[in-house]
Amino acid sequence: MKHTRVVLAMAACYFLFAILLNSVGTVILQAINSFDVSKAQAASLEGFKDIPIAIVSFLVASFIPRIGYRLALLGALFLVALMCLLTPVLGAFWALKALFASVGCAFAIVKVTVYALIGQVTEDAKGHSSLLNTIEGLFMVGVLSGYWIFAAFIGEQADSLSWLNVYYLLGALTLVTALLVISAPMKKPQHSKELPLKDEFVGMLKLAYQPLVLVFILSAFLYVLIEQGVGTWLPTFNNQVLNLPVDIAVQLTSIFAASLAVGRLLAGQLLKHVHWYSLLNVCLIGMAALVLLTLPMTENLEPRSVNSLFDAPLAAYLMPLIGLLMAPIYPVINSVMLSSLAERLHAPMTGLIVVFSALGGTTGSLITGFVFEYIGGQQAFYLSLIPMFGIAITLFLFKRRAQAQASACAL
Missing domain, CATH: 1.20.1250.20 (MFS general substrate transporter like domains)
Known part of the structure; x- marks a missing residue:
């Protein structure tokens, strides 16, 4: 398949963000235990994730064709990598809010870009539907993997902050994903005046x-x-x-x-x-x-x-x-x-x-x-x-x- 590297880069992006986005339930539980915040305060993490997705997905649609798919994906990935590496160092509840806000903004860019790229690398409606279902299926695999990855970093002491070290691993995975995007031959999209x-x-x-x-x-x-x-x-x-x-x-x-x-x-x-x-x-x-x-x-x-x-x-x-x-x-x-x-x-x-x-x-x-x-x-x-x-x-x-x-x- 001539578009293998592009498909691999898209799949890696979706797999990574499935782990990050759907970790919010686990992080809410850990935030309650580690930072002694109320359940209502911890629930705000969902808003820090979802509201940026809603806003940014609408705002960026007309800009991505101008800057190109590769640059859009790399910008999103480097933002998330930076926040993943900073979160364990900062070790505070507000850092988790900033992390999920960054993940929400980045995923909005990734979703718009990946959906556009699927049309670029498929030749007909059947191929488009097949690839889209495959990418969405890998998203669910990422969701499943995320629960076990986070569980592996959770210790017996409920109030310990050692579980935040999972973000070093996720930061490294983000950088590996960025390398896949860099190596993928993505065409700059043609666009008319929006x-x-x-x-x-x-x-x-x-x-x-x-x-x-x-x-x-x-x-x-x-x-x-x-x-x-x-x-x-x-x-x-x-x-x-x-x-x-x-x-x-x-x-x-x-x-x-x-x-x-x-x-x-x-x-x-x-x-x-x-x-x-x-x-x-x-x-x-x-x-x-x-x-x-x-x-x-x-x-x-x-x-x-x-x-x-x-x-x-x-x-x-x-x-x-x-x-x-x-x-x-x-x-x-x-x-x-x-x-x-x-x-x-x-x-x-x-x-x-x-x-x-x-x-x-x-x-x-x-x-x-x-x-x-x-x-x-x-x-x-x-x-x-x-x-x-x-x-x-x-x-x-x-x-x-x-x-x-x-x-x-x-x-």
Whole structure:
């Protein structure tokens, strides 16, 4: 394959940022233990990660073609490498905020660049879809790897700062990734004179006025609220509610990431035979049933000796399986939404998806953190039933609007 080095560089970037972005749940737990911050304060790390992704992904889209893909990727990677190497030296909670803000800004650049590069190195729609799925699949492998990498640096002393040494390893991996980018033969993109940033922003807002888009935005917002609320706080739930040691609590969270990956692969096959609306409703019912089945098992658990993964209570294995059921929802509604729009509207729609996904992720983590802090861990996870019910309503409206728009386009 003549574009092997370019593909390898893209895959390495996505793998690296999967580890960094999805470490936020582990870092929240460690920040609570190491820096003695409240759960509500620790939850702010999600915002420092997601808000820059939302803002920067919109702002940089028109600039990247001017400076070139290689320079854009290298700028993002060197920023992250610098922050990874500084964080253990600074050893403060504010340094973690700065790190996640940098990672969010850099990932926005990386995502826009990688999606553009995929079009440059593929020749047809089939090749594009295949490579995109491969890159996204490697992202999930990175998520899984991240839990185990961080767990390896977590010691028995909960308040120790030695776990921050993981960022020396991640800084080194970032520099290796930068070398792959330097060696990859990336063409400088051809671009026409772009619209002013103000006009692009106004066009995106006008798109959001459409009823179908509004319903979709609410559906995506509620989904990400659940995913990030559960995924980010699962390590803390395992540690403080299920009384598991920190390293085992983090390792068991990897089941959630694995469930998401398997769920999306299975959904890809099921959707060939089942209508998307039926499948997603079954998933929502299953998610609610799993929450109602698992959380009563976590009440009044007595502390016991847990020396390995096999000593953990059954609830520690059941709760992460919610990822298997929620996995199809987000990619399916994205696909239905984009398929309902003209191709020229896909770019601004993607911008809206990123913005409201980031806002949903931050909101979910903050709400879960506040409830976890002041009411309790079980109640925080019971709270996920509310957005599940909300998604059921928005999916019904979304299906009706999508069918109406498809019928209008056919006339």
